[in-house]
Amino acid sequence: MTLTIKPLTTHLGGEASGVDLSQPLSQGMINAINAGMDQYGVLVFRNQPLSQTEQLNLAKSFGPLDMGLKKLKVRKDRLEHPELADLSNVNDDASGVVEPTHKKIVGNIANQLWHSDSSFQRPAARYSMLAAVRIPSDGGDTEYTDLRAAYDALPEQMKAELAELKAEHYVLHSRFLLGDTDYTEAQKATIPPVLWPIVRVHPGSGRKVLFVSSHARAVEGMSLAEGRMLLFDLLEHATQPEFRYRHKWQPNDLVIWDNRCTLHRGRRFNLNQVRELRRATTLDIDAPELTAEEREAAHA
Structure with missing residues (x-):
């Protein structure tokens, strides 16, 4: 089989075909998908009805898995594998939707903020692989934005100003913004x-990236107010329509995105309708900022 990719926008996204993701991938196909990800940032695979185990095996082909927010142990999961994230509003037996006050709903709404998965940890996430099981009749799309194109479009003076700055990312910052503060001190420190x-x-790709996210809460060396306003401005810049791709889900879609060069957000939908997706995520163990000890721990 040969991987074929059709561009979806000027900057971001490609629709890929020529591979059955339910089957073990050859090293050649893994290399081809990696090359496509480096170029397009987001790859869309249609008609890929993956079981939970098949989705997890696919993710393992691309590196160690990321547990992300599950480290907080906020709730018991209904999925077969703890490494899969349940991005849905369905109850435990999937027979209906949960109540609007359920913790899962907060997660659904938090996902509507622009973010890069697991930017709040070291190592952060590399690839996220989201599979669509059931979708609502309207809404619930996912938008992506290209952080490479966003950096390229910055004024030269701003590029120089940002060159040495670092932002602090915290796992619960976006949740706190939404009033979701019911966490123990142990969870906050996890x-x-x-x-x-x-x-x-x-x-x-070797290209520079404007690495901002709703998880970023402060800028090192700046007052809280000044740093947050800078982050707000940069996020507004990075998410302009010309940098985006909007994905309209179909059942059995599998979308892979590179968290190192994109942001994403879910869009609103009727919470009384079922939206059932599940995600597997890999760790960015090749990040140059990581220590040898951090890389080794990621493989453990």
């Missing part, structure tokens, strides 16, 4: 804040 350069280099 994943401590981390610093990432605001300008990073994407390893696969």
